Amino acid sequence: MNATWSRFNVTSIVLGFAFLYLPIVLLIVFSFNESKLVTVWGGFSTKWYVSLFHNQGLMDATWVTARVGVISATVATVLGTLAALTLTRYTRFRGRVLFSGMVFAPLVMPEVITGLSLLLLFVAVGLDRGFFTVTLAHITLTMCFVAVVVQSRLVSFDRSLEEAAMDLGATPAKTFFQITLPVILPAIVSGWMLAFTLSLDDLVIASFTSGPGATTLPMKIYSQVRLGVTPEINAACTILIAVVAVGVIIASIANKRREVQRQLDEQAAQRG
Amino acid sequence: MKSLGSIRRDFAPWNDPNAKPYIQFDNVTKKFGDFTAVNNLSLTIFEREFFALLGASGCGKSTLLRMLAGFEEPTAGRILLDGQDLRGIPPYRRPVNMMFQSYALFPHMTVENNIAFGLKQEGMPKPDIEKRVAEMLKLVKLEQFAKRKPHQLSGGQRQRVALARSVAKRPKVLLLDEPLGALDKKLREETQFELMDLQQELGLTFVVVTHDQEEAMTMADRIAIMDKGEVMQVATPAEVYEAPASRFVAHFVGNVNMFEGKVAERSANTTRITGASGAQIVVENGGAAAAANADIVFAIRPEKIKVSSKKPADAVNALEGEVYDVAYLGDMTVYHIRLDDGQIIRASALNAARVTEDPLTWNDRAWVSFRPDAGVVLAR
Numbered sequence: 299m300n301a302t303w304s305r306f307n308v309t310s311i312v313l314g315f316a317f318l319y320l321p322i323v324l325l326i327v328f329s330f331n332e333s334k335l336v337t338v339w340g341g342f343s344t345k346w347y348v349s350l351f352h353n354q355g356l357m358d359a360t361w362v363t364a365r366v367g368v369i370s371a372t373v374a375t376v377l378g379t380l381a382a383l384t385l386t387r388y389t390r391f392r393g394r395v396l397f398s399g400m401v402f403a404p405l406v407m408p409e410v411i412t413g414l415s416l417l418l419l420f421v422a423v424g425l426d427r428g429f430f431t432v433t434l435a436h437i438t439l440t441m442c443f444v445a446v447v448v449q450s451r452l453v454s455f456d457r458s459l460e461e462a463a464m465d466l467g468a469t470p471a472k473t474f475f476q477i478t479l480p481v482i483l484p485a486i487v488s489g490w491m492l493a494f495t496l497s498l499d500d501l502v503i504a505s506f507t508s509g510p511g512a513t514t515l516p517m518k519i520y521s522q523v524r525l526g527v528t529p530e531i532n533a534a535c536t537i538l539i540a541v542v543a544v545g546v547i548i549a550s551i552a553n554k555r556r557e558v559q560r561q562l563d564e565q566a567a568q569r570g
Numbered sequence: 571m572k573s574l575g576s577i578r579r580d581f582a583p584w585n586d587p588n589a590k591p592y593i594q595f596d597n598v599t600k601k602f603g604d605f606t607a608v609n610n611l612s613l614t615i616f617e618r619e620f621f622a623l624l625g626a627s628g629c630g631k632s633t634l635l636r637m638l639a640g641f642e643e644p645t646a647g648r649i650l651l652d653g654q655d656l657r658g659i660p661p662y663r664r665p666v667n668m669m670f671q672s673y674a675l676f677p678h679m680t681v682e683n684n685i686a687f688g689l690k691q692e693g694m695p696k697p698d699i700e701k702r703v704a705e706m707l708k709l710v711k712l713e714q715f716a717k718r719k720p721h722q723l724s725g726g727q728r729q730r731v732a733l734a735r736s737v738a739k740r741p742k743v744l745l746l747d748e749p750l751g752a753l754d755k756k757l758r759e760e761t762q763f764e765l766m767d768l769q770q771e772l773g774l775t776f777v778v779v780t781h782d783q784e785e786a787m788t789m790a791d792r793i794a795i796m797d798k799g800e801v802m803q804v805a806t807p808a809e810v811y812e813a814p815a816s817r818f819v820a821h822f823v824g825n826v827n828m829f830e831g832k833v834a835e836r837s838a839n840t841t842r843i844t845g846a847s848g849a850q851i852v853v854e855n856g857g858a859a860a861a862a863n864a865d866i867v868f869a870i871r872p873e874k875i876k877v878s879s880k881k882p883a884d885a886v887n888a889l890e891g892e893v894y895d896v897a898y899l900g901d902m903t904v905y906h907i908r909l910d911d912g913q914i915i916r917a918s919a920l921n922a923a924r925v926t927e928d929p930l931t932w933n934d935r936a937w938v939s940f941r942p943d944a945g946v947v948l949a950r
Contacts, residue, residue: 461641462674464661466688466739476687480678563722 378444413506427509451485575808622790847911870945
């Protein structure tokens, strides 16, 4: 904390943060613009937020995005958790390397390819593109992220907890639901949040796999921007940013509090 | 009446040919791939016994315990508990409970819920569970910590919770895997006696795994010394110490001096041994190892050897040398005497008096002497 604020340091920090956040700040500022022209400041106003809620197209897209996000994140969390359990528990089955490679491949797969191949599949099996197909595609996309998050928790999980539960008379199923699941729950919740966020801001895969009547918010915003940016879109994006920021802040505050509480508890325990 | 060691043991079902074994390992072998963790091992443990499995890490003692708990199945052989073959019975249906080395307390549950966990699995009625949990908390003196979570407890308190949880179901056998390994020395010594009292109070059979010989000696009725998946000796602490069955056991438990030699002469009660340098030793009851002309070792504990500046007039066995090293430890003094043939003998003397007459120092000439019944003859 005794770093001297040299001119060089200040400059690099200002430039760095400007590079990261100037566009976003600009977007937020212009969402409160009175003028209809996006780039000309015409005074402060919240009228675009009001008109946003009367824009049926945007509201529909928001509703679709929320449903796709919740359903796909939930299914992906179940599947990803199961994959993580298999990968950490059964270390010696045939084809484990192949299996883990296949689980994690979508992490590095270009989204265009994932989207295109899913589109080809849906066409081949004759699935009508729409809400269902976007949700399926998002499950495919986000499952591996959940698996990574949950697996990293499971690696440090003390297996003797499960042995102790079984030793005390709990069947393997009861052991899983009463011991394993509650202990790894924080990791599963972060996995779910990650999956939800990924689904929320996906544009590429949704464009490939969605159909009429199932336009997600990013798709809607993108298509409107092509017709010219309206202050309404700025307002929609600002709300999106606010939602994500509030989520992140709540999560980190909860985390910090838990950590502080744990440290206090441990100090108290040491004192007896 | 004479006996080995300084404790009279009235509880000794292992000496009673009619006693019914409670836990029986019959030619049990356990392999992990190519590695043999337990090799054709047979062992009998009696009801209400405090039994210790003692050995270095990797000797198979933990595997033995895990087979009893049901986490591993023997590759060959069988394990009987109270006459019932345990093969194929999963851990959650075995009438044994285990206290884990890491304690394995459930981090998301309070102390009382940890203790109640096993009782809930049994489907015990709620009022009975509450009563039993209160009883257990009292037993381990943690009444005021019932609502705490494990991370809010000190190491010693966690150990007590783990203990209470594992005895709450009144198992037929309690298995303890290095139960005191994580405690500091002082707490460990206190807890050793508490565990013994607890075992008496509950009347349970305890099987404890430990690598700490002092812990095993303090607590156990009998100790099985293990090495490389096999049992080297099963005996009371006094027998293990005073009458080790082999060089390995003699070395493993406590300190020991070994004289290599040959049996020169055997009579009804005594055996005369000629050492490598020609020194003569007379010992009582040579045992089976002491056949005529056999190559043997004579093992003798440091505290059985007397050190003096002059040759004791009445000593049967006395060897001359010089003081090589000496250490004053408070309760006792440890001498390293280099005999004239070059061998270094470790001897220790209890400092029963505050004032020592005629004390020794480095490089003094000194005599070591011992009684004919002070050591044992072992095969080489």
